[in-house]
Amino acid sequence: MAELKLYTDASWMSPWSFHAIVALEEKRLTYKIETVKFPIPPNQKAELQGRALLGKIPILVHGDLWLSESLAISEYLAESFPAPAYPRLFPAHLGDRARARQVMSYVRTSLGALREDRPTSGVFGRAVEKPLGDKAKLDAADLLRVANALVEPGKTSMFAEWCIADADLALSLMRLIGHEDPVPQHLIDYAMAQWDRRSVRRYIAHLPTRS
Ligand SMILES: N[C@@H](CCC(=O)N[C@@H](CS)C(=O)NCC(=O)O)C(=O)O
Known part of the structure; x- marks a missing residue:
């Protein structure tokens, strides 16, 4: 190979x-x-x-x-x-697979103000000390609406099994969680479940550099 x-x-x-x-x-x-x-x-x-x-x-x-x-x-x-x-990486079910792609597209093409005000440095490093701007607040509300619609309380994945869109959605939620912005507990639990996956832990530890 x-x-x-x-x-x-x-x-x-x-x-x-x-x-x-x-x-x-x-x-x-x-x-x-x-x-x-x-x-x-x-x-x-x-x-x-x-x-x-x-x-x-x-x-x-x-x-x-x-x-x-x-x-x-x-x-x-x-x-x-x-x-x-x-x-x-993607759901076996066609409709779920399409939904997963929709979510991955959403976190890339929307939420620009949230990405600006809540950078990933607050997830993988030090949080920024800056209140959410008005546009970012609207993005945050929309992200929580979308996540609430897709993640049932007590569940650790959007669909029957984990998929790569769960990692993307969790990272978007972590932008808020890492900066201590309000997020419903079941969505914090969902995001933390992704953070507990071997793949994410290896990313956070920069382990791939050693393989
Ligand atoms: N839509 C692209 C975005 C890639 C992107 O924006 N990469 C940034 C880093 S987060 C980059 O390479 N910036 C350096 C540059 O544009 O020169 C993707 O999903 O991969």
Whole structure:
């Protein structure tokens, strides 16, 4: 099998690198990590663009393929290393799978003000001492509405089994939880259940660097 390599941010704060590493870990794949410092120096940016088309982190390298965009990466891993030989990343049920993709799209294309006011440094590092702005408050209310609709009290996954969208939704909730913004207890429990997964624990411990 061709070697797998992931270009990731040297700060370990990128939510999109988090997604790609959790996907690799959940699939129990062996891979190498190449860290990139931000801002990406112009020469390196041009080289990454030349190889991966879009020179943003994360980038997965598998044989001749250089692929950026976290969702493209998890889809590629799901199809290259399919169930049942490898653990699932996406729900088996078609409707649930579509819903999972909807949630992953939502956390990337909405919630911009929340991402701005509640950066992942407050999740993986030190919380920022800044009140939520008005736009971020609206984002937070919408995120909680969506999460409440998808996560039943007492459940640790949106669907019958864990999927990669649970990691994304939990990270969005952790932006609030890490900054001690109000979040219903069952959603805190749901997010903490994701944080207790081996894949997420290995990401937080930066363990992939040692594999
Ligand atoms: N939509 C992309 C976003 C990737 C992205 O924005 N990566 C940022 C780090 S979080 C990056 O590479 N920034 C450096 C740059 O744009 O030069 C994904 O899901 O992977």
